[in-house]
Every structure is written in C-alpha cells, then in structure tokens.
Amino acid sequence: AQSVTQPDIHITVSEGASLELRCNYSYGATHYLFWYVQSPGQGLQLLLKYFSGDTLVQGVKGFEAEFKRSQSSFNLRKPSVHWSDAAEYFCAVGAVRGDDYKLSFGAGTTVTVRA
Amino acid sequence: DGGITQSPKYLFRKEGQNVTLSCEQNLNHDAMYWYRQDPGQGLRLIYYSQIVNDFQKGDIAEGYSVSREKKESFPLTVTSAQKNPTAFYLCASSSRGPPYEQYFGPGTRLTVT
Numbered sequence: 001a002q003s004v005t006q007p008d009i010h011i012t013v014s015e016g017a018s019l020e021l022r023c024n025y026s027y028g029a030t031h032y033l034f035w036y037v038q039s040p041g042q043g044l045q046l047l048l049k050y051f052s053g054d055t056l057v058q059g060v061k062g063f064e065a066e067f068k069r070s071q072s073s074f075n076l077r078k079p080s081v082h083w084s085d086a087a088e089y090f091c092a093v094g095a096v097r098g099d100d101y102k103l104s105f106g107a108g109t110t111v112t113v114r115a
Numbered sequence: 116d117g118g119i120t121q122s123p124k125y126l127f128r129k130e131g132q133n134v135t136l137s138c139e140q141n142l143n144h145d146a147m148y149w150y151r152q153d154p155g156q157g158l159r160l161i162y163y164s165q166i167v168n169d170f171q172k173g174d175i176a177e178g179y180s181v182s183r184e185k186k187e188s189f190p191l192t193v194t195s196a197q198k199n200p201t202a203f204y205l206c207a208s209s210s211r212g213p214p215y216e217q218y219f220g221p222g223t224r225l226t227v228t
Contacts, residue, residue, distance in 0.1 A: 009155070032214050043119075043205060043219035044158075051214040090157060094215050099165060101146065101215050102173070105157040 002026060004093050006106035013081050014114050021076040021109050023091030032094035033074045034103070035065055037087050044090065050074065061085070086113040118142065119220035121206050126225045128200075136191045136223045138206035144218075145211045147189035151175060152203040152222075161204075164189055165211060193225065200227045 005024045013019050023035075032051040036044040048059025055067040065076045074091060091106040119140045128134045140147065146165045150158040160173030164183040178197025183189055189208075193200045203224050207217040 004157075032216075034216060036219075041203075041222070041224070043121075043221045044207075046216055046218070049214050049216050092217075096213075096215070099211075100171070101165070101209075101211070102160060102163065103148075103215075103217060105150075105159075107155060107157040 002031075002093060002095055002104045004091055004104050004106040006089075006091055006109050008109045009107070010110045010112070012112045012114060015083050016080050019076075019078045019081045019085070019111065021089050021091075021111070023074045023076065023106060025072055025074070025091075025093045025104075032096075033065075033067060034092040034094070035059065035063070035074075035076045036090045036092060037061075038090065038108075039087050047076070047089075081111075081113055083113045083115070086111055119206060119208055119218060121204075121220035121223050123223060124221065126223055128225070128227050130227055131195045132227075133192055133194050134200075134225065134227075136193065136204055136206075136225070138189045138191065138220060139187055140189075140206075140208045140218075140220075141187060142208055142218060143186075144208035145186065146209045147183070148207040148209075148217060149173075149179070149181065149189070149191045150205045150207065152205055158205065161191065193227075200225060 035047040088108045092103045094103045122137045148163040149161040162181040164170035180192045205222045206220040209217045
C-alpha cells in the first residue's frame with residue numbers, strides 16, 4: 001500500500017527566512033505528486049503538482065518543489081517566508097490503477113512564522 | 116464562479132442520530148471524494164465516486180454511506196454506527212484524466228454529543 005511521510009510535525013521559521021518541508025513516499029505505480037496548504041478551519045488549496053517533465057516545479061505564492069525519484073522525495077521550498085505562510089501543509093501522492101484513482105496524504109506539517 | 120460548496124459549515128447532532136453532509140460542485144468533474152480529517156492524522160478517504168451511480172469504499176467507510184445520483188452532488192451520511200463521528204469532513208472533486216488534482220470544498224465540522 002502507498003504511504004506518504006512528512007517527517008516534521010511542526011516547523012518554526014522567522015519571517016524572511018527560507019523554508020523547506022520534507023515529503024517522502026513509497027510507491028510502485030505511476031504517480032502524481034501534490035502539495036496542499038490549509039488554513040485553520042478551511043479547505044485545502046493546491047500549491048503545486050508534478051506528474052511528468054521538469055522535476056523542479058513552480059507553484060503559487062512563490063513555492064517550488066523538487067521531485068527526486070531516487071530518493072522518493074518531493075520536498076517543498078520557499079526562499080523567503082511571509083507571515084501569511086503560517087498554515088498546515090500536506091503532501092499527497094496519487095496512484096492510478098485502471099479506472100481507479102486515489103490520493104494518499106501525509107499527516108501534515110504545521111508552519112509557524114515568527115516576526 | 117466554479118467551485119465546491121459544502122453545507123453547513125458547522126453541524127451539531129446528538130449521539131444516535133444520522134446526519135447528512137452536503138457537497139455540490141460545478142466544475143463538471145466526474146470524480147468526487149469524501150475525506151475525514153482529525154488532528155495529527157492528515158486526511159483519510161471515506162468514499163469516492165468516479166462516475167454517476169457508482170461509488171467505492173475508501174479506507175474508513177464503516178459507519179458512513181453515500182449516494183451519487185447526479186454528477187454535481189455527492190452527499191455523505193454519517194450513521195449512528197460510526198463510533199467517533201466528531202471530525203472535520205472535506206469533500207473534493209477531480210477530473211478523470213491526468214494530472215488528477217483534487218479541488219476541495221471549505222469543509223463541514225461535525226460535532227456529536
């Protein structure tokens with residue numbers, strides 16, 4: 001079965017500093033990789049996605065992620081964090097098997113931004 | 116404005132009562148999903164539907180039921196058989212082709228006492 005691991009439960013970063021959130025997955029089939037962000041009490045918003053092509057993908061709000069097949073990783077980065085980036089971030093991996101498609105989510109990483 | 120609506124935002128029920136959560140989308144997506152979110156556990160898939168009049172159990176389907184009579188709608192019923200129904204419920208939809216990204220509604224927080 002597929003699994004997605006976000007090793008860091010909580011990260012605190014200073015405003016203006018860089019941010020990296022880790023995501024590792026175990027998978028065998030063709031897969032699709034996503035990062036979502038969630039503010040408290042809200043739904044999830046898609047930040048970026050990867051399914052083919054350039055392994056460095058750009059997303060919204062200045063985020064980027066790099067797919068490394070050899071390491072089974074899809075880490076999210078932002079060069080300079082803003083206070084509004086405080087939220088919970090979820091990595092997700094999708095698998096297609098025939099007509100069936102499902103996403104598996106990591107447990108999430110909460111990001112706190114200090115002034 | 117295309118999107119997914121979930122209603123109500125907050126729902127309170129007494130133990131032993133069934134309750135139905137609404138999910139509507141106007142994105143013309145074939146596939147729809149229901150997730151449950153608990154603190155520290157990420158999202159867990161309850162049920163999903165790839166096409167009208169068809170749906171499959173996800174990882175935690177026990178105590179829940181769904182229907183998919185229309186493409187736009189995928190209501191979730193939390194039955195009295197669900198042992199711990201208090202949670203945040205999220206509905207999502209996606210196209211059936213790559214890259215299959217899912218779009219989420221704002222969620223419904225259900226509290227059962």
